[in-house]
Each structure stands twice: as structure tokens, then as C-alpha cells.
Amino acid sequence: CGTFAGVSLFLKEKNPQIKTVLADPMGSGLYSYVKTGEISSEGNSITEGIGNSRVTKNMENVPIDDAIRVDDQEAVKVVYQLLRKDGLFMGGSVGINVGAAIALAKEMGPGHTIVTVLCDSGARYQSKLFNSEWLAAKNLLPDEV
Known part of the structure; x- marks a missing residue:
């Protein structure tokens, strides 16, 4: 949340016409917070270090124009496309x-023009995200593995 909050505040300060869109995994409540003003979550996610079930202090008063929820199937597919x-x-x-x-x-x-942040390397996820047996057990094995 910190990176999104800081970048959003900085960009909106430079150009108020810029639209900021929060990317959120299943199981996080921030998507619903942006859409409805209420924290609620559905599902869960294997992703680590993104999403939250509460609005942290650094997210208060951050101008967020919209939110997009991405499920694990899509996230894993994208990770493997970026690699391959x-x-x-x-x-x-x-x-x-x-x-x-x-x-x-x-x-x-x-x-x-759409800008996003590539915020983490895959090195810490070799036993899960880059483990075909683990992905298969979660029914997340992409076609490209």
C-alpha cells in the first residue's frame, strides 16, 4: 500500500487529471473499499505482500479513482508470461x-499511458510460485510451464 499511496499522491500533485487505479488480489478488502467505501473481501490469494483487510494510515486520504481485482490464475499467468x-x-x-x-x-x-510498478523479484517464491507441483496442487499451473 505504501508504494501505491506515495506514487499516487506524487502523481496527482503533478497532474490532477491522472487517474490512479488500485490493483488488488482476491481476499483483500481494498478493492471493495475503493468501490463501495466499505471493507469486505471475498476469496483468497497465494500472493504475498499485496492487499490488505484494513485501510492503513498511509492509505487514508489517498485519491484513488478506481480498483481492479486480479485473481491468482491471472496473476500466475502474467508472472510466467513476463518470465518467458x-x-x-x-x-x-x-x-x-x-x-x-x-x-x-x-x-x-x-x-x-498506463504505468505500474514491478515491485518484487521472483527469487523469494521459488518453492511456491515457481514450483510446478505446488502450483498444480493449487490448480494454478499455467499452460506455459
């Missing part, structure tokens, strides 16, 4: 962020 197609060894938070950026790009169409 772009040579980027990233973690689950990046899968959520890039998955949301892709969804936003599809929604907005051509002619817009």
Missing part, C-alpha cells in the same frame, strides 16, 4: 499489478 516473453523474473505482486494494468489497457483502449 520478457525475461523478467518477478513475484506474485507484479503479477497482480501487471494483470491489472493489462485489464485497464483493454478497458481504456489505445492512446493512453
